[in-house]
Amino acid sequence: MILSLFNLLIFPGFLFLSLFGLAMEFVDRKLYARMQNRIGPPWFQPFADFIKLAAKEEIIPEEADPVMFRLMPVFALTAVVTAFFYIPLWGTHSLFAFNGDLIVVIYLLTLPTLAFFLAGWHSTSLFAMIGATRTLTQLFAYEVPLFMAVLAPALLAGTWSLSEMTVFYQVHPAYAGFNIIGFIVALIAIQGKLERVPFDIPEAETEIVGGTFTEYSGRLLAMFRMAIDIEAVVCASLVAAVFLPFGFGLGPAWGFVIYVFKVLIIIALLALLRTVLARLRIEQMTIFCWKVVAPAALLQLLINLILSGVL
Numbered sequence: 001m002i003l004s005l006f007n008l009l010i011f012p013g014f015l016f017l018s019l020f021g022l023a024m025e026f027v028d029r030k031l032y033a034r035m036q037n038r039i040g041p042p043w044f045q046p047f048a049d050f051i052k053l054a055a056k057e058e059i060i061p062e063e064a065d066p067v068m069f070r071l072m073p074v075f076a077l078t079a080v081v082t083a084f085f086y087i088p089l090w091g092t093h094s095l096f097a098f099n100g101d102l103i104v105v106i107y108l109l110t111l112p113t114l115a116f117f118l119a120g121w122h123s124t125s126l127f128a129m130i131g132a133t134r135t136l137t138q139l140f141a142y143e144v145p146l147f148m149a150v151l152a153p154a155l156l157a158g159t160w161s162l163s164e165m166t167v168f169y170q171v172h173p174a175y176a177g178f179n180i181i182g183f184i185v186a187l188i189a190i191q192g193k194l195e196r197v198p199f200d201i202p203e204a205e206t207e208i209v210g211g212t213f214t215e216y217s218g219r220l221l222a223m224f225r226m227a228i229d230i231e232a233v234v235c236a237s238l239v240a241a242v243f244l245p246f247g248f249g250l251g252p253a254w255g256f257v258i259y260v261f262k263v264l265i266i267i268a269l270l271a272l273l274r275t276v277l278a279r280l281r282i283e284q285m286t287i288f289c290w291k292v293v294a295p296a297a298l299l300q301l302l303i304n305l306i307l308s309g310v311l
Helices: 002-009 014-035 045-055 066-084 101-121 126-157 162-171 173-193 218-243 252-276 282-310
Strands: none
Touching: 002 014, 014 045, 014 066, 014 218, 014 252, 045 218, 066 101, 066 218, 101 126, 101 162, 101 218, 126 162, 126 173, 126 218, 126 282, 162 173, 162 218, 173 218, 173 252, 173 282, 218 252
16 A cells, blocks of 8 residues: 555656656757757756746636636646556556556546646637637647557557557567657657647747636646646657667666656657747648648558568
8 A cells, every 4th residue: 555655656656757747848948949059948947937836826717617727737637647657667567557558548648638628718718718729629630640650569569558568579679660650650749749849839829828828827837837747758658668668677777767768869859840840830730640640650550450460
């Protein structure tokens, strides 16, 4: 009982995820700045921003639904933290592994986006509602390619368990090379899921102020920002477990170091994407996902389906 509480609340649970998420936000912002020939923030900036927001007053709009307005940040944060417990990190098995946990992780990672939509919609602010509508529209663009990209390696491994997938690719490391298309698709889809450039359409400051979170402030906004930071870590961890299945079996210490290294690589690639690309319009994002990203994910599925029959 005590060990379970420690795992849930301390390591690798909420406290570790919160600190790691803020640290990865610093890495992302620092890399983004250096790629633009800027100095970037100091290492403590994300922590300072969180403390500043948490100390500020919460203001709920008069016409907003107070229950939904307060509940959505908690809902989003809970969903991303829960998803983390089913992903193998520095070992071949996750904290709570079971057959079919891959589907549960994908489902849990969809919930924060729905929470963002409901938060903006129930804010009853024009800017927030436009941002919420864009958030939901974008969801239908990237979610299907992401599902297919992640499910293709599972099809080749013959299991819907992330832990069993990790074991399979640990035994057959050469098979991981067949999933390169899915890896690229997953990176692009995650960029959209995290609403980062070029897919930061729901939070376009020059168009709709703060988008979905326009009316949020204080601790509630801090919780949303924390949920986004943790979601970035969870998505990077999922991609690392599915597409970079190496570094397991070396012991907890080395396994943890390699896990952090893999997450850093994925965060760096995401930072590179938002450095070299400009923001798209919502219809451009939708067309790109359905005409380019989705067919690429479907191609990965077909390749793995053929390989699973041949091998």
